[in-house]
Amino acid sequence: MADKLAKLSTAETSFSPPQGVHYKHVTTPLNFSDMFFALYQHCFQEWDIQYQTDIRGNAYKAIFPTLLRSSLPIRSLCPIIVRLRTGHYKLNHHLSRIGVHPDGVCGQCEISETVEHLIEVCPKYFTARNRLKFALNQLCISFHTPEILRSTAAAKLVETFVRESGARL
Secondary structure, X not given: OHHHHXXXXXXXXXXXXXXXXXXXXXXXXXXXXXXXXXXXXXHHHXXXXXXXXXXXXXXXXXXXXXXXXXXXXXXXXHHHHHHHHHOOOOOHHHHHHOOOXXXXXXXXXXXXXXXXXXXXXXXXXXXXXXXXXXXXXXXXXXXXXXXXXXXXXXXXXXXHHHHHHOOOO
């Protein structure tokens, strides 16, 4: 249904729902931005219902028990945050677990290259880490990797840290 409505909305400057489509919020013709917002609202509500009723994803639901629009990270942040939280990243520790890296140690420090090492310890990322620490301090978030990754307020800061540091994720 969303594809059909999106095609109709981009083809015309305004539109009404097609015959047989019952969309409770559409009572008058909509312009493109209104249609986009209506589809976003509808999809989010459907996603929230599915999220609450689905029995899969309990590990993720332990981190995010509910879907709140304000708690959802920006789309570009999702891969970074999910990789860091789940441990599926391109750091040597993970690469060693999947048989791609021989020992899993950091080339700079000669200790296991984990997410905690990346964020909290490795001297290679000193400058980016100091910026992250300062920004987290402003938000009253402690500099402890699990807390940083749990915080939706810190998500954008983590993305900035990863980009500034040049870490492979």
